Amino acid sequence: MTRGDVWMLEVRVAPNQAERVAAALFSAAAGGLEERDGALVAYAESRRALAPLVAAVQQCGLEPELSRLSASEWQTPWTEYLEPVRVAEGFVLAPTGHDASPTEGARVLWFEPDLVFGVGSHATTRLAATAVERYVRAHPGTAVLDVGTGTGVLAMIAAACGARRCLGIDVDRRAVDNARANARLNGLACRFSARPLAAVKQRHDLVVANVEAPALFDLTPDLVRVTGDTLLVTGVLEERRSELAALLSDLSICGESTSDGWVLLEARRTRAGPTAKMD
Structure with a gap:
């Protein structure tokens, strides 16, 4: 904290x-x-x-x-105002120290609150968490890259759903320390690294980025580059959807979802390259 x-x-x-x-x-x-x-x-x-x-x-x-x-x-x-948040169908995000009881059909993921990285209540977190859960449950054993990991919640959800390998990256070293602590708290095997996306060389089956614009737009070429199968991107309002979609022209947009005026786009590579082993 x-x-x-x-x-x-x-x-x-x-x-x-x-x-x-x-x-x-x-x-x-x-x-x-x-x-x-x-x-x-x-x-x-x-x-x-x-x-x-x-x-x-x-x-x-x-x-x-x-x-x-x-x-x-x-x-x-x-x-003192923090409450557990249901971020996806199968997951509730709860701050440490809160007496959160398990919700039927949902696993509680604990986290150490940090005001800089948010508390999971934003619409884009729910959009991304729902999409990650859906993809990994349908593709167990997948390799996942979480860009701008923050508290590490998306990487943790991927690991809890059966991903083979989960890597979360962030340029903020304190975010990485926070995410590592949260993964340990929940007994999940996630790896976190303080590095820029440009330093990631190998493709991952699933890449997810919940990053605010304009940083998201700047990252998009590298997000596309490291995507082996599917890319999930969110962090922009619906009114800027077309700008984001235009940057994904090398992939095929196969789905989208919205919440509270925010949009998530799902894009797929038609011919996937080799996915990550270890980097």
Whole structure:
């Protein structure tokens, strides 16, 4: 879990503004987003890291309030509101310390909450988790690459569904440490590495990326390159679907799903190359 001071952004929103402002914050790379009565709250490790979030709020015609919190001030208020989230048909994501009871037909995956990497409640997490579960259950023994792994939840779901090999990568070393801890907590054999996607050389049967635009657009050529069979991409609003689809022209789009204004595209390679062994 994060240690030390953090910065908090709070913006007052009317009921008819909340969804649009939340979408703008997530698009600007907000990790965890807290909803309070009449307000949205986001956190970052520095004031500089809040800059894109401030700009996103201002583009919605609102002005946020910024404040600096000590570790003791933010840790308890932030975590006390966390509840288990059903992220896919067979999985519930629950923060450690919560008395989560198993849900019928679903396995509980525990995680150490970290405000930077989110808590699994965003629509894109649910879209990606559902698609990963469906694919791996239909293709047991597959090799999976999770790009921008964050808490590691997508890699963990793949491992729990019977994937042969799960690799999660992130350019943030702390994200990798957090994901490793979460996998150990759940007794799942996932591998995590702090490296850029460009450093991955071999193809994987399934590649999944839940990454905000515009970073997702920049990553798309390499995402296509490392896809052996199927690519799942999400992190953009429905209004930008055509932009994302155009970048997947080397693959065949075979499915899509939407939730709360966000879209996930599923694309397939018609002739798959060799998949990963170890890199």
